[in-house]
Amino acid sequence: MTPPDRSGDLVRRALRALNRSRSPNETDSGQFVVELSGDIDAGNTDRISHELRAALxxxxxxxxxxxxxxxxxxxxxxxxxxxxxxxxxxxxxxxxVRRASPDAWTVLKRAGLGQLMTLEAPLEP
Incomplete structure (x- = not known):
């Protein structure tokens, strides 16, 4: 007899534990902060996309x-x-999006991302 598949139960328990645990990136106001560094280009866009969506x-x-x-x-x-x-x-x-350089802010703004998310004013050069 094959045991029932409980993988869905394990995923649900892991997500509940993740939601209960507190990360140093979380603030009391319900914010979760992700700090990125270096260049964001074709070589790492998929990884960064995965990390950002995982934060959700x-x-x-x-x-x-x-x-x-x-x-x-x-x-x-x-x-x-x-x-x-x-x-x-x-x-x-x-x-x-916070504390972007003027150049990075311009790329995001020109792409139209200001319509989908808040782009705070860029850092002073």
């Missing part, structure tokens, strides 16, 4: 993406932010 599993009221340590965003790198915007609509999580 915590179901924060607001996901804050801190770009203070991002040196450059290639136009193809915006696809990670578009994927995040699509995924966030299901959980109704607000997204805020």
């Amino acid at each position: 599993l915590r179901r924060p009221a607001e996901l804050v993406i801190d770009l203070a340590r991002v040196d450059h965003i290639a136009p193809v790198g915006t696809s990670a932010f578009f994927a995040l915007a699509r995924a966030s609509r299901c959980g109704r999580t607000a997204i805020t």
Whole structure:
């Protein structure tokens, strides 16, 4: 006799535990902060997209993406932010991009991401 498949139960328990645990990236106001660094380009867009969408599993009221340590965003790198915007609509999580360099902010703004998430004013040069 084959035992019943309980993998769904394990996933649900893991997600409940994840939602109960507190991360140092979470604030008391329901924000979850993700800090990115380096370049965002074709070589790492998929990984960054995965990491950003994984942060949504915590179901924060607001996901804050801190770009203070991002040196450059290639136009193809915006696809990670578009994927995040699509995924966030299901959980109704607000997204805020903060502390972007003027160049990175311009790439995000020109791509139209200001329509899908809050783009705070760029850092002073």
